[in-house]
Amino acid sequence: MTTEALLALEHVTKRFGQVVIAEDLSFAVGAGEVVGIVGPNGAGKTSLFGLISGDLACDAGEIRFTGRVITRIGPAARCRLGIGRTYQVPRPFGDMTVFENLLVAAQQGGGLRRRASYAAAVEALERTGLSGQANLPAERLGLLQRKRLELARAMATQPTLLLLDEVAGGLTDPEVAQLVEIVRGVNAQGIAVIWIEHVVRALTAVVSRLTCLAGGVFVGDGEPDAVLANTAVREVFLGTDVTAALAGGSLDAGSAGSEGSQS
Ligand SMILES: Nc1ncnc2c1ncn2[C@@H]1O[C@H](COP(=O)(O)OP(=O)(O)OP(=O)(O)O)[C@@H](O)[C@H]1O
Numbered sequence: 001m002t003t004e005a006l007l008a009l010e011h012v013t014k015r016f017g018q019v020v021i022a023e024d025l026s027f028a029v030g031a032g033e034v035v036g037i038v039g040p041n042g043a044g045k046t047s048l049f050g051l052i053s054g055d056l057a058c059d060a061g062e063i064r065f066t067g068r069v070i071t072r073i074g075p076a077a078r079c080r081l082g083i084g085r086t087y088q089v090p091r092p093f094g095d096m097t098v099f100e101n102l103l104v105a106a107q108q109g110g111g112l113r114r115r116a117s118y119a120a121a122v123e124a125l126e127r128t129g130l131s132g133q134a135n136l137p138a139e140r141l142g143l144l145q146r147k148r149l150e151l152a153r154a155m156a157t158q159p160t161l162l163l164l165d166e167v168a169g170g171l172t173d174p175e176v177a178q179l180v181e182i183v184r185g186v187n188a189q190g191i192a193v194i195w196i197e198h199v200v201r202a203l204t205a206v207v208s209r210l211t212c213l214a215g216g217v218f219v220g221d222g223e224p225d226a227v228l229a230n231t232a233v234r235e236v237f238l239g240t241d242v243t244a245a246l247a248g249g250s251l252d253a254g255s256a257g258s259e260g261s262q263s
């Protein structure tokens with residue numbers, strides 16, 4: 001008997017016209033695993049999260065979560081099953097407080113009742129270091145705190161799989177280090193994480209497995225140093241001097257980063 005992965009994509013294909021997001025792509029993530037995804041701008045990384053979260057439909061293939069086929073169920077139902085995601089461009093309700101944003105996430109996203117949603121919101125605040133900002137309107141938060149709120153909102157839905165989309169983009173080195181600690185803490189609770197990030201050093205500080213999306217397929221998949229040393233990965237990870245980024249010359253290995261590229 002084989003053990004079913006937490007998340008499994010089987011032969012998934014997705015195209016936007018000529019743009020290939022996934023081409024017969026198969027990929028599995030185990031419970032509690034932390035996997036990093038890099039790739040050039042526009043490779044389809046965010047779209048891949050859309051396929052997993054249910055915001056986008058696959059053209060072909062199957063997605064399973066905890067052994068259950070979820071290919072045709074919507075994002076709200078997938079969230080309740082335990083798939084939480086952040087968005088590359090944070091999407092809080094700006095006129096609501098931080099705490100209210102988390103209550104909405106816990107109730108609407110996580111399907112929690114009132115008492116449980118308060119507990120989930122408080123825990124998400126503590127996990128992400130936002131307790132001091134609980135009563136601030138979300139629109140008053142700075143970039144780091146908005147990134148934390150995005151993470152907290154995903155956490156409040158009580159995921160067993162957390163999808164992080166460039167939460168470190170645009171942050172200073174100390175802020176990135178704080179974020180890395182938060183992600184470590186989340187994973188220490190047993191939550192599996194898939195983290196898309198151009199800030200390679202943030203990824204390698206946390207992930208045990210790395211892969212690179214390009215042309216609808218994963219190029220390299222395995223131990224992070226080996227994947228970053230892979231010639232094919234270097235070739236597709238355009239404009240990127242991975243060695244310099246890892247050596248400390250720059251934290252940001254992305255050619256241009258992609259902060260706000262979807263806005
Ligand atoms: N809903 C959509 N309809 C049509 N094309 C889309 C849609 N969403 C994304 N695309 C296109 O698909 C490609 C991949 O976009 P995506 O945002 O997934 O890339 P990415 O790897 O996340 O890039 P980045 O590193 O810049 O964040 C781009 O060419 C984008 O313009």
Ligand SMILES: [Mg+2]
Nearest residue numbers: 045046088258
């Ligand atoms: Mg993206």
